[in-house]
Amino acid sequence: xxxxxxxxxxxxxxxxxxxxxxxxxxxxxxxxxxxxxxxxxxxxxxxxxxxxxxxxxxxxxxxxxxxxxxxxxxxxxxxxxxxxxxxxxxxxxxxxxxxxxxxxxxxxxxxx
Amino acid sequence: xxxxxxxxxxxxxxxxxxxxxxxxxxxxxxxxxxxxxxxxxxxxxxxxxxxxxxxxxxxxxxxxxxxxxxxxxxxxxxxxxxxxxxxxxxxxxxxxxxxxxxxxxxxxxxxx
Numbered sequence: 737x738x739x740x741x742x743x744x745x746x747x748x749x750x751x752x753x754x755x756x757x758x759x760x761x762x763x764x765x766x767x768x769x770x771x772x773x774x775x776x777x778x779x780x781x782x783x784x785x786x787x788x789x790x791x792x793x794x795x796x797x798x799x800x801x802x803x804x805x806x807x808x809x810x811x812x813x814x815x816x817x818x819x820x821x822x823x824x825x826x827x828x829x830x831x832x833x834x835x836x837x838x839x840x841x842x843x844x845x846x847x848x
Numbered sequence: 849x850x851x852x853x854x855x856x857x858x859x860x861x862x863x864x865x866x867x868x869x870x871x872x873x874x875x876x877x878x879x880x881x882x883x884x885x886x887x888x889x890x891x892x893x894x895x896x897x898x899x900x901x902x903x904x905x906x907x908x909x910x911x912x913x914x915x916x917x918x919x920x921x922x923x924x925x926x927x928x929x930x931x932x933x934x935x936x937x938x939x940x941x942x943x944x945x946x947x948x949x950x951x952x953x954x955x956x957x958x959x960x
Contacts, residue, residue, distance in 0.1 A: 791901055835953075
């Protein structure tokens, strides 16, 4: 799945928050919180878009942001923090969370 | 799926090559080339690891590299170039290819 503000991948530089996860089988409340945080994230100042992939209990979610300040603001959002706490306690067997500065970006769309 | 040299996510800084793709239904030769390029990539100097997710015809593949030189060398590898050409011609409906500098990285493993 993908979602981009203005429906296009912008020109760099911007930031990527890469979240790679493997879930447990204790997923009470996960779906609701996932939907809620997604809804909130895309409304945050500086949010640019996301790309995601989920297969069985594994997933990669990459959100893109204008600057570090936007990421920090979202990181401190009460709901986001609650989600992280529940994620660590119950939902995730493993995750990798990375912040990266996107320097080059190419989007290829067939026959365009 | 994941694969890391020495079985651990290293401390930044390092580089991420993010490849997000949506495949067509014309996938003759795709699987063989995917296996071949994967086998080759992990043997390249400067390769650190990868994280991937595939679901139906959509996928995210992130490879991690020591420096820009390693990425450039792999980018110019004959087999990799052949794969890219075939990908553009037949396999991919859309892809986004990004190079990003990883600045922060946290790995969480439950009960460790």
